[in-house]
Ligand SMILES: NC(=O)c1ccc[n+]([C@@H]2O[C@H](COP(=O)([O-])OP(=O)(O)OC[C@H]3O[C@@H](n4cnc5c(N)ncnc54)[C@H](O)[C@@H]3O)[C@@H](O)[C@H]2O)c1
């Protein structure tokens with residue numbers, strides 16, 4: 404219903420002629436992204452500082468998953484603790500609850516979402532709620548609800564309240580008929596998972612709302628993200644998170660993908676920094692509204708070799724899960740992110756050796772790492 408209401412209002416405004424808000428059809432491109440938080444084109448956005456009045460007030464949906472808490476930490480350092488609200492349908496840990504504002508938000512409840520945006524005077528949304536690839540194949544109707552209906556609610560609230568909206572997409576938005584090595588920003592996208600289909604839908608809907616209603620929509624296609632301090636969320640790339648836990652705890656790991664399955668991957672610090680950078684980039688710098696971002700690309704046997712350098716005797720065995728193998732075999736081997744590098748200066752910091760060292764150190768393998776060095 405909110406979609407219908409929004410469209411009715413927009414059509415009404417078109418009939419009445421130009422009006423304030425974001426509803427005017429076919430806005431000239433230079434006028435888009437007219438959020439009060441827009442940084443001037445000549446600003447050095449990597450080091451821009453915000454006065455208290457100019458700081459965005461941020462809502463993160465689905466914030467208790469692998470990526471949301473880390474994003475909140477980064478944004479709170481940048482914009483102030485109280486300006487960044489984490490939300491989810493799950494109960495936060497004591498630590499998360501006490502480290503900054505947290506509210507319950509179900510993205511399937513449009514009124515609840517709108518109430519939060521209004522009551523907290525939210526200006527930027529990072530929409531992280533989703534069911535990931537393998538979890539989505541296990542429950543297609545739930546994935547369709549969360550990833551598609553939920554996105555519609557977020558888009559409508561964002562358009563109605565003139566918000567800047569970030570929605571992550573994924574390597575999973577590509578499929579077996581996409582060029583895989585490398586995969587450019589613009590090419591055939593025919594994914595074969597409900598997750599991928601819903602993410603292509605999100606990219607297209609966000610861009611449509613941008614061109615049609617002036618919504619300041621920004622989207623990055625993340626590779627598999629590797630983080631040390633969170634639980635896996637039902638993805639196909641999760642092996643590259645779990646391997647470090649198991650290597651440190653047990654000295655061995657059973658992998659559900661074949662040894663040579665190569666996928667694009669990124670360390671979480673790079674991912675979150677890319678997210679903040681694209682959100683702070685001047686609108687004029689963005690030749691696209693959906694960008695690939697890349698860091699490294701590796702297979703299970705390659706990451707295992709790197710782990711072995713630090714944990715002598717580490718063993719990897721393989722027990723292939725056909726669902727996740729089929730998904731991985733349809734995804735890019737390498738990502739072409741030259742547009743992100745050219746337009747807004749994207750540059751990753753972590754390659755495979757730094758990633759492995761950082762993950763093993765985090766998991767407290769200091770003794771094993773020390774023995775090896
Ligand atoms: N982690 C990765 O490797 C990766 C890679 C590419 C893209 N992404 C994207 O980044 C975003 C965050 O990923 P993640 O790894 O943190 O996911 P995750 O699965 O770990 O977390 C998703 C969160 O969404 C919440 N959620 C589920 N239903 C909800 C609802 N109805 N309302 C509100 N919240 C709900 C869950 O409780 C969970 O905390 C997702 O959109 C994902 O598609 C992640």
Ligand SMILES: C[C@@H](O)[C@H](N)C(=O)O
Pocket residue numbers: 535536537572573574575598625626627628637638639640641
């Ligand atoms: C790649 C990504 O979107 C997620 N980690 C998944 O495997 O589903």
